[in-house]
Amino acid sequence: MADREHRYHVTVEWTGNKGQGTESYKAYDREFNVLAEAKTAIAGSSDPAFLGNASRWNPEEMLLASASACHKLWYLHLCAEAGISVESYLDKAEGTMMEARQGRFTQILLRPQITLRAGDDIELAKALHHKAHEQCFIANSLNFPIVCEPQIKHA
Template sequence: MAQREHHYRVNIEWTGNKGQGTESYKAYSRDFTISALNKAGITGSSDPAFLGDKSRWNPEDLLVASVSACHKLWYLHLCAEAGISVFAYQDRAEGTMVDGDRGHFTRITLRPEIVIREGDDIQRAADLHHQAHEQCFIANSLNFPVECRPIISCTSEK
């Protein structure tokens, strides 16, 4: 299969100049806005540990969210192909980062809770998480482990 290139363009605008620029470490806000053509903006900041606004998304949150969302999208696709009907999907993903001389993530753990149609194959639904992980573009781009600990239940909804 031939490889295709996909390009993504976003704009990051720093909105944290309090009038003194970056005169000192505490003189400026870490606030920013992420935007892209025809998409709603996302307000961001740094993690509160680094003087950021806790009410805004930080880059670390966005990384964990990207891994979780990519995995979910692949999982739903694979379930649809396998004839497994997913009625609900919620992930309580968590990332671990260490800081120091060179901060980095050490792990992301996905904890999806999935409800599938009664009678569908729960073991097959669980196994598809491994395949979703193998397909996930974001997880394939990382240099640390991503674990998935799914909980799957059934519903009698049709």
């Protein structure tokens, strides 16, 4: 298969100018909106630890959500191809970020709780997580480990 290039476009608009711009560290709010054509805006801010608004998504949460969602989408695709019927999928993912001179994520832990159709192959369903990780565009773009600890049961 030939390489295909995909381009994605978003607009990030800072909305936190309280009238003084960035005159000082505490003079402005961290609020922003993430916009993309024909999509609902995502209300963002920084993490509350960095004077952000806890009611808005922060970039760290968006990164974690992207990794979890990408893994899930690949996993569902691979299960469908393998004849495994996933009836529910809930991931309570956790990301670890170390704040040092240069803050960085050190790990993402995916904890999907999956229910399969009665009689489907649980061992194959577990094995497909490894393949989903290998295929995940987001995981392939990150420079830290993503660990997956699935819990799979029958309906």
